[in-house]
Structures are given as structure tokens and as C-alpha cells.
Amino acid sequence: MLVEIIEETKGKDGRRILKVAKENLIELMTELKKQGFNHLSLITGVDRKDKIEVVYHLHNFESKKYIIVKTETLDERVPSVAGLWSSANWDEREQYDMMGIVFEGHPDLKRMFLPENWVGHPLRKNYDLKKVQYINMDEDGNDYATFDPGDGW
């Protein structure tokens, strides 16, 4: 493989874990897809306080092998892999909703579960749980978030 890998380790169950700079992410993912990793199981985000780690779990149905790709970002921005695996579309939207990671090049990056005007991203370490937000539905059936306890639930 020509892509520069920062670190390669093995997990407890023998899965390869590749760590890569985010500039080389798309190049590595394209290479892995060519090798037959045609299923993106999930995308997760890890909040390390000073940086955010994004983890991709890939599966190869032919050889029945898993591979884990990790990348880090300081400015909450990561290139999108939605062009390679279509399932990344919703996975990345979920990570944007919960962790606030902006996936550059995503076709339709909006919140997955919470209303569009919800303040903050709930799974981040710096999310303030004391500022309680409520959700209500307007007449058209669209959700909106509010800080007013009399307006929603």
C-alpha cells in the first residue's frame, strides 16, 4: 500500500487497526475498497477533549475480515466517505448530530435525530446538561427545540 500509515496495531480479536492522517483518509479508503472491503459497518466518534477521533469499521464479505481505520482532527473537520459507501451518508449525519463533526463533501449534512435548531451536540464532553432543552411540533409536523419549558416537553 502506498498510503502513509501513521501506526498499525492489532486489536484483541486480531483485527488490523490503521491510524492515518485525515489528509490521506480518502486515498486509503479508496484503496481498501478496491481490496474488497465493500461494507462500512459503522462510523463512531471519540471526544479526546483536545481533538476528535473518528473510527471507521470496514468489513470484507469475501474474506470475512474486518479492518478498523482511525483518524484524528483538531478543527472538527473530516473528509466525507459518502461517495465510496452510501451507508456513510446516514452514519456521518448521526456523527454530525451527536458529536458535531463536520464531514466535508457530504451531500446533505443536516441533523439526524434532533431538531435543526437544537443548541450543542449532546455526546460532546463540553455539552452543558444543565441547560435543558425541550422539543415541540409545529402545525406542519416539523420539530423545533426550545429552552422554554412551557412550550415543549
Add this chain to the structure above:
Amino acid sequence: MKTGDVGLITTTLDKAMEWGRSNSLWPLTFGLACCAIEMMAIQASNLDISRFGSEIFRNSPRQSDLMIVSGTVTKKMAPRLRRIYDEMPYPKYVIAMGVCVIQGGPYNQGYSVVLGVDRVVPVDVYVPGCPPTPEALTHGIITLQKKIRNETDR
């Protein structure tokens, strides 16, 4: 009720209505989380609630008069729950099943859970537990029937 010697029963219309209502509760098919698994058990043959007049679960809120809120109510679900409750015809009753529905339960400090469904709809009977056993829910339904008939539960 008074029973005479001539084979007649006299009662008030209110009492007859209450008796009829309490013995034909039609619950709504409305499962939100894991408590719904226990709720399903009460209508199966083992713990058949039809014995107490609660009949089968209806799929439409327009045909049912009992809502068993079984499972965590998220903030996103709360407006929908209110809308389903509004669609049910009067008289209608609500049973809050499980601690999540009563006050948030293990998700009490989370950002996404309504701390008690009684903030959304008026609740008649609370059934605590995580999850409550089907027997506890059956007891809750019998308690609701007694409440409808204005009987004390002692």
C-alpha cells in the same frame, strides 16, 4: 345494587355505565421500549387480560380508550404521544408503565428523556418496576377498573 325477591336488579344509570366501561377497556397497541415486551405478555394466553374484560389491543387510537405508555418517552416522541392521545375518543384512560415513564428512571439525568409522562398526558394509574412484571400490569388494569367504578382499592 339491590336484589329483590322477584328476580329484578335495580341500579342507577351511572353505575351501569361505569360497570360497562370498566369491563370493556380496549388498550391501544402502543409500545415504546422494552416494557412493551412485558405488555405483550398480558394479552397472550398465559395471562389473558380478556378474563378481566380488557379485550384485544386495537391498532387505531380512534377505537381504543386505554393507552398503556410502555417504555421510555423521549422528547422527540412526546409531541407524537400527545397527538395520539388527542385522537382517542372520550372516556380515555392512561396507565404509566415502568419507572422511565413515571419519572425518567435510569435516564433521569439525560438530555433526551421526558421526566415523567404526566407532563404530557394525565395519568390514571402508575405501575412501577423496571420493567414491571405482566402480573403487576394486570393488577394495574384491575386497579384502573376499580377506579372507573369508584371503588376503593382496600
